[in-house]
Amino acid sequence: MSVEHETDDEQLDSSVDARGSSILSRLPLTEEQLISLGSPVMFVILWEATVQFGFLPEAWFPAPSSIFGTLIELIRNGTLVENTAITLRRLLGAFLLAAVPGIVLGLIMGLNATFRAIMDPLVSMLYPIPKIALLPLIIIIFGFGDRSIIVTASITSFFIILLNTMAGVLEIDDVLLEAAENFHARGFQKFYKVVLPGAMPLIFTGLRLGLGLALIVTIAAEFIASESGLGYFILNSWQILRVEYMFAGFIVIGVIGSLLTLGVEKLGDHLMPWRETDTIR
Incomplete structure (x- = not known):
């Protein structure tokens, strides 16, 4: 009798597991x-619970429910929308200013050993310098405002795009290049059919990383060189002790970063259908 009950229980468990797997x-x-x-x-x-039970001081760590209400309020009155639009405009300008020369010079450095030998010492010397430290000098040259922020963010993004593009070219298998030559692929045809597709994965890695760095530096530069944008909004919120405003700004920055990263990855998947979709990014 007990054996029959055990069999029924096992069948019931199997049925539940199968049904759960089917739903998933x-x-x-x-x-x-x-x-x-x-x-x-x-x-x-967990955050909401720790605040509600008094484990975190609400003055410095507002509950997510309070932050969400503040976020809706700031969106409705236009404050957050206006500052977000300003930051996105600066970010787009900085990214374009970095991506175009970064990819072009990276391709040339990867293809031309002489040019790489000339540029490599300069890149190695300039790359480690924190670009935000150049902001005071850039403000002297370009003035207070958009141009200084865009230039600072673009310099930061430029180097990571350049280095990844060059690495993408250098990592192309020599067998592929020899095979292209055996099929009489020369000049632009060889570049378009072999070099560019071979370098694309690392080019897009550089674009993704460069875009993230450009966003970080844009926000940081807005703390110093602007009276608008999300960076200034967060700084001003801290100065007037509106902590929930600060967290609302953090959320918007996080959402922007996630969406931009996802957009670059989807564009890469579209342009590189041969790439494995399960590649760790």
């Missing part, structure tokens, strides 16, 4: 994506 398989998200979505939700719940 019909969801548009993978298990890894569900975990990625669940972890920030759990973090917010």
Whole structure:
């Protein structure tokens, strides 16, 4: 009799497991994506609980529910929208100013050993310098405001794009280059068919990293060289002790960074359909 009960229980457990697996398989998200979505939700719940039970001082760590209400208020009155638009405009300008010369010079350095020998010492010397430390000098040259912020952020982004592009060219398998020559691919055809596709994965890695760095430096420069933008908004919120405003600004910056990174990755997937989708990024 007990054996029959155990068999029934096992069948019931198997049925429940199969039904759960069937439900999960019909969801548009993978298990890894569900975990990625669940972890920030759990973090917010834990944060809310620690504030509500008094483990965190609400004066310095407002509850997420309070921050969300403030965020909605700032969006409705236009304050956050206006400052976000200003920061995005500066970020776009800085990124374009970095990406175009960064990719072009990186390709040339990867293809031409002589040019690489000339540029490599200069890049090695300038790359480690914290670009935000150049902001006072850049303000003297370009003045207080947009141009100084854009130039500072673009210099930061430029080097990471340049180095990744050059590395992408240098890592192309020599066998592929020899095969292209055997098929009489020369000049632009060889560049377009072999070099550019071979370097694309690292070019997009550089673009993704460069965009993130440009956002960070844009925000940091707005603390010093501007009276608008998300950086200035956060600094001003700290000065008037509106901590919930600061956290609202942090959330917007995080969302912007996530969306921009996702956008670059999706563009890379579209332009490089041969790339494995399960590559660790």
